[in-house]
Amino acid sequence: MAETTATVKPTTSVQAKKSSNIISLIAPVLCLLAGYFIWRIVLGNPANFGVPTVPGDEGWFWPGRHDPKSALSKMYLGGIIVPVLIGTFLTMLTFVIERFMTITKANGTGNNADFIRKVQYQLANKNVDAALAEKKKQKGSVGNVMKAGLHRYKEMISNTELSTDQKVMAIQKEVEEATSLELPMLEKNLVFLSSIASLATLIGLLGTVVGMIRAFGTLGSDSGGSASAQALSVGISEALYNTALGIGTSAFAIMFYNIFTTKIDGITYGIDESGFTLTQTFASLYK
DSSP states (O other): OOOOOOOOOOOOSSOOOOOOOTHHHHHHHHHHHHHHHIIIIIITOGGGEEEOOOTTOOOSSSOOOEEESSHHHHHHTTOTHHHHHHHHHHHHHHHHHHHHHHHHHHTOSSOHHHHHHHHHHHHHTTOHHHHHHHHHHHOHHHHHHHHHHHHHHHHHHHOOSSOHHHHHHHHHHHHHHHHHHHHHHHHTTHHHHHHHHHHHHHHHHHHHHHHHHHHHHHHHHSOOSHHHHHHHHHHHHHHHHHHHHHHHHHHHHHHHHHHHHHHHHHHHHHHHHHHHHHHHHHHHHOO
């Protein structure tokens, strides 16, 4: 007896989002350049210092400044690591904004739990078209996965060649394929936030160490006395701006990383619940 086999045609309800990831390539470079511009032009503005330049210290890339008038101008004296830290902070801020916009869009226009309950109700009444209409109101990643599953669900209702178990597997496979298109979009660029959370503090400590080396070097070249001790304390104070910038950037990166991963976990749970709803409802209604 020949075994009957049937081919399930793939649906095209969900297309891969081939959004360019160019932001991850150019954003860090642009942010580092912006960090140097802020450090060199804004913080290092001669008007912010009592003694803008001294002979032999007028370099273009890193001009010497003395007698700062404010805390921001003191940050300039923290050294060449300061613009790197400013650029790191701007990079973190860029990806926070980018992830916020993406995840907000992926979360849909309504509550995912309410949306799934409405779809369950419509499917329980065998009204697939009404369930599809609910998707148009919801949108987002959960809505996209549900749409793909519902199209396959509708096809399987009229399919007479497959067994119930095969139909359920076809629906489940469609949901898994749609999920594989959505999850990478949600998790993209989070690696930058996790990396910045780890690296910002280390970069800040590096800047502090470099600054203290300079401060102690200045102390060793002087003849000693209260003036040298004062210069040392000022040098250490300026070097610690690196640590403050690094720790602050790291703290913000950790905070937003945890916020985004929590939101992604909620969306992922909604996607999983969508697949379970479709397969279990079909298995119970179309035996």
